[in-house]
Amino acid sequence: MSNHSSQGLRKDEHIVIVGASLAGLRAAEALRRRDFAGQITIVGDEKYAPYDRPPLSKHVLTGHLPIEHTPLAMLEDVRATWILGVAATALDVEQRQLSLSNGERLHFDQLLIATGTRARPWPEERGGKLDGVFLIRDRDDSQQLRERLARKPGRVLIAGGGFIGCEVASVCRELDLEVTLVERGPTPLYGALGSSMGSIVARLQQQHGVDLRTRTTVESFEGDAAGRLCRARLSDGSVVEIDVAIVALGALHNTEWLQGSGLAADERGLVCDTYSRVLDAQGQVVEGIFTAGDVARWPQHLCDGDLIAVEHWGNAVDQAENAAGNMLSAETDYRAYKHIPAFWSSQFGINIKAVGLPNRGDEVMVTQGSVERYRFVAAYGRQGRIIAAVSFDQGRWLEAYNTLIEEGATYPPQLAAADQPENMQSQPAGFPAMARHA
Amino acid sequence: MRISVDLNRCQGYGQCCFADPSVFKLRGEEVLEFDPAPGDEHRLKVIRAAKACPVQAIYIGESYEEQEERSHRHE
Missing domain, CATH: 3.30.390.30 (FAD/NAD-linked reductase, C-terminal dimerisation domain)
Known part of the structure; x- marks a missing residue:
């Protein structure tokens, strides 16, 4: 055991963090920075230690950054017990207990829920399981796609012109691959920046040789007898011959495991108050349970307290800090989360x-x-x-x-x-x- | 050693690229690419890069393995 001060805070307390990515790690660091001397356990459903996701759609795919170099820096000695490759499957708020996918149960005094999001999958009946259809969310996705792109495939199709889709289109052009970007809206980045700014991005992409198909969706992917992807059928009736498809149609919040917990969690995220404390389905604060990062839906002061989930790197870092600070504070000292969202995206x-x-x-x-x-x-x-x-x-x-x-x-x-x-x-x-x- | 750069904060001054051009690279005007896991021989240059950053966006930390190794030594 480390021999840190016996006067540290809350020596007998056990804080469990569910979610071993950016928000979970930064929260653990923030707890230690505030001299929390109790036990920290971090549960993550992926087998990897925390890694950084932004490079997965950028310079991991170009080959500039080897996938082994994506793990996150640990900025404090977190002295945590890591339970990796194990998912939390249920939460018992009354008993202060988590059920885990390995059959174990884990008792906590306080809990931070940072289970994030996952990529929205493409339906199997429309070709989602064909060899050559990729999602980009985790390390393995990015690694497998990198290997495929490095083999110089024929045309790549990207379904979805959000940030991930646009970044991957940029990577494809950098690798000198033919690429078709299919976007439901009138421009790329329509949902994030609107069509006025999106039309500037459209021009940028076309100048770089992207075959941009707006106001269009993919109907289905089709494969050969061996199950290899060969074409996409689009909503305008056209057919595109392709070797690789990347589905970038946004993210789903990982809240299914909270069904039955009584918390205010659904496909839009897990609702919390301005102090990052989760609410139950009746809208009451649940003591000692906090949330942060992509999964959290919090009242945003810039838009009259509307609940929003902000799926950006900076929010994961800042809200983890807010939640951790409040976990170690008396209610009178709670700090409100007044985050102004920020993001970056590099393309072309x-x-x-x-x-x-x-x-x-x-x-x-x-x-x-x-x-x-x-x-x-x-x-x-x-x-x-x-x-x-x-x-x-x-x-x-x-x-x-x-x-x-x-x-x-x-x-x-x-x-x-x-x-x-x-x-x-x-x-x-x-x-x-x-x-x-x- | 592991590096984290807050790319919201980064303004593309490129001082880090001067300090260690093999770890920090500016692509285009202000797109910073960096290697979060450089070898230990880069430590001094990376510390210099972090100090030189006008917006203090570079953080130096440890890897998961380094922390786990230490915690097992203390058990």
Whole structure:
């Protein structure tokens, strides 16, 4: 045993963390940083120690980063008991007990639920099990896809033009592979950035030789007698001959194991209050059980306390910190989670970054730089206030926009930037009507 | 040794690339690619890179294996 101070906090307490990825690890680190001296157990359904997911759709696939180099840095001595390759299968809130897939039960004093999301699968009856159809969520997915792409296949089809789909399209072009990107909406990144910004991404992709099919969906994948993928049938009646398909149609929240626990968990995530404490189905706070990361649905102060789940790296880190801090605090000292979402995505050599909630914006305007050169900042407005900003290769401005968002600054913004475009014009951001209330 | 870079915070100044060009690479104007698991011979250069980062986005930590090994030694 390590010989740290016997005056450490809560020496006899056992905190269990379910989910051994970014949020789970950062929470354990935050507990130790705050001198938690009790026991920490981390349960993860994957056999791997925590690893970083963003490279899995980027430079793991290009071959720049070997998959063995993706494990996350441990930034504190977490002194945890790791139970890897084992899933939590049920939670008994009354008994403070978890059931595990290896048949064991685990008692806890406090619990952090950070079970994240998984890739939405493609239905088997429409070709989901064919050899050549891939998802990208975990290490094995990325490794297998890397090996396939390295063998220089014929045309690759990507179903879904969200961030993952666009990043993989970029990788394919970098590897000089023919690629077709199929997106249901009018532009790539329609759901994340809206069609106004999305049309800029569409142009970028077409300039790089992506065969972009918008307002189109995949009906089915078809294979040969040996079960190898050979073609995709699209909703416009066209047929594309392909060797590889990548399904990038978003993520599902890993909450099924909480059915029967009485917690407010469904396919949209696990609901918590502003202190990251989970709620039960009646909306009451459950003492001693917290949540963080992709799976958590929390009241977002930027949009009137609407519950949202934010499936970004930065949210996993920040909410883990918030939950861990509150786990070790008296209720009077709880800190509210006032996170402003942020993300980055690199594609076709361009770094796309955002702060705030773009998909809550009604309007958008380019405020700095040049769209033609893919070097600009655009601000999103909602009811006369700035709600988000996105940058293309101009990330260093975002901190200033973050402050404007925090302050509830007016939209259109009053800037005195030297690189302001001559006629700044606000236009509809162009989001799907449904996404606004998701 | 393991490295983590907060790419939300990173602004692509590229100071880290000067400090250790084989671990940190700028692709395009501001896309940073880095090797989270460089060999120990990079330690000094990586520490220099972390210190040089104008926005302090580089964190140096340990690997899972390093921590597990230590905890087993103490058992």
